Amino acid sequence: LRPIAKEHLVYGVGNGDRFSLWLNPWMHGESIHALYGYRVIYDAGLGRLALVKEVLREGKWCWPPNSRDLIEIQQRVQDIPISLSPDSIFWETLGNSFSTKMAWQGIRSRSSEVIWHNLVWHPSRIPKHSFCL
Numbered sequence: 001l002r003p004i005a006k007e008h009l010v011y012g013v014g015n016g017d018r019f020s021l022w023l024n025p026w027m028h029g030e031s032i033h034a035l036y037g038y039r040v041i042y043d044a045g046l047g048r049l050a051l052v053k054e055v056l057r058e059g060k061w062c063w064p065p066n067s068r069d070l071i072e073i074q075q076r077v078q079d080i081p082i083s084l085s086p087d088s089i090f091w092e093t094l095g096n097s098f099s100t101k102m103a104w105q106g107i108r109s110r111s112s113e114v115i116w117h118n119l120v121w122h123p124s125r126i127p128k129h130s131f132c133l
Helices: 002-006 032-036 038-044 068-079 100-107 127-132
Strands: 009-012 088-091
Touching: 002 100, 032 038, 032 068, 038 068, 088 100
Parallel strands: none
Antiparallel strands: 009 088
16 A cells, blocks of 8 residues: 555745755655666765755755756755745645544545444444454
8 A cells, every 4th residue: 555645745935954865865856876877876966865955055956967967956946935934745635734643544445334233333342353354
């Protein structure tokens, strides 16, 4: 279910202190590594463990203009707002905080309630039995 859940996550860039520059899908739902490969990491000279904050200067995007791909990335990120708050991951829309409950409700297929549900899921139940059922 992980790939299904990942489709609903929205990465909100703040001050760039939490997201991996290359591996997290903060750029319009895609990671830079997935779009451009390892060569862009080498061209930037920032290292594999770089955070988004390393391409932010005074509240603006500032990518090193070392290759055509990096110049293209600089243009593509201009519409991504930057704030002073920490980076955050949201569920489906910006501002909608992520929770595992919301994720589960959003990705599971719901069925109608069966008439025997009280036999399995009641206050005196044995947790192992209700989990298995």
